[in-house]
Amino acid sequence: MFSQEFYIISFESTHHAIQTEIKLKKNFSIETIPTPREISASCGLSIKFPCEKLIDILDELGKEIENVDVFKIQKKGKNKIITKL
Amino acid sequence: MxxxxxxxxxxxxxxxxxxxxxxxxxxxxxxxxxxxxxxxxxxxxxxxxxxxxxxxxxxxxxxxxxxxxxxxxxxDIECEIEDEKNLVILFGKDILGDGSEELGKILMKGYIYTLTEYSSYPKTLLFLNSGVKLTTEGSEVLDYLKLLEQEGVEILSCGTCLDYFHLKDKLKVGSVTNMYTILDTLHSAKNRITL
Structure with a gap:
């Protein structure tokens, strides 16, 4: 849960985030978190999941992937390294 | 004696x-x-x-x-009062804000998650009324609260409230408290936030 490396999917719309959370929760262990402010200052939501689930989750999202952004987060202490996929 | x-x-x-x-x-x-x-x-x-x-x-x-x-x-007591971390957060319900229960739950989850990432931790989190649903079985923020507890944050749930919601045996993080301690904690805090 508190691993130092994980992926997040960020959403522009709260409703889109909620719908995707419901969909992904059926098969995956994910968490909805606030989008880190390094990525977006808007009040966005993101879905956090472990690295090893990346391919499965992208698969599950299918075409929806065009409307979201995926980032890899690496934490070092209180600092974060964020890479956009 | x-x-x-x-x-x-x-x-x-x-x-x-x-x-x-x-x-x-x-x-x-x-x-x-x-x-x-x-x-x-x-x-x-x-x-x-x-x-x-x-x-x-x-x-x-x-x-x-x-x-x-x-x-x-x-x-000893002076040291504690001087502690800049002397912030108490009172959770009076299990959602953040009013208007939408669904959104309120998401925001509360987000708030507690962000607390774990924040640079300075509060001293105490107090859970009252439906706030105790956050510290008991079935809560989605237990792992975050456990992490905060490990980091030295005191987590207290109101015993009367646990009893009211039949959650007395379901407490999963922190300890049970009563109005005396709640009052003491609130009154002796340097900073307070009520959610």
Whole structure:
């Protein structure tokens, strides 16, 4: 849960985030978190999941992937390294 | 031992009230309070510590013997008040804000998650009314709260509220408290946030 490396999917719309959370929760262990402010200052939501689930989750999202952004987060202490996929 | 409070068989918050009565009547000295359950032991210990007294607990069979010494130990308390982390957050419900329950739950999850990432942790989180749903079985923020507890954040849930929601046996993080400790915690805090 508190691993130092994980992926997040960020959403522009709260409703889109909620719908995707419901969909992904059926098969995956994910968490909805606030989008880190390094990525977006808007009040966005993101879905956090472990690295090893990346391919499965992208698969599950299918075409929806065009409307979201995926980032890899690496934490070092209180600092974060964020890479956009 | 100059004073003794035998609070065995008394239900919460009686042991705390009886101990406080005796403590208030003393300027200096020692008290022995005996209780027969762990919740009462924690509540009495917390009260006594918040009143700047020394406390030592011994378990004998099913009973807890709480040895309390009242004296002047002013230095310690000053350090604590000076602590910049002396922030208390009161969770009066299990959602953040009003308007939408669904959104409120998401925002509360987000708030507590972000607390774990924040550079300075609060001193105490108090959970009242439906706020206790956050510290009990089925809560989606238990892992975050456990992390905060490991980092030294005190997590307290209102016993009356746990009882009201039939969640007394379902507490998964932190400990049970009563209105005396809640009041003490709120009143002695340098900064307070009510959610």
């Amino acid at each position: 100059n004073h003794k409070v035998d609070a065995r068989g008394l239900s919460c918050p009686k042991p705390v009230i009886e101990t406080k009565k005796v403590l208030d009547s003393l300027n200096e000295g020692s008290i022995l309070t005996i209780v027969d359950n762990e919740v009462a032991m924690h509540n009495v210990s917390k009260l006594v510590q918040s009143l700047n007294c020394q406390v030592e607990v011994k378990k004998e069979k099913e009973d807890f013997y709480i040895y309390i010494t009242k004296g002047d130990k002013i230095e």
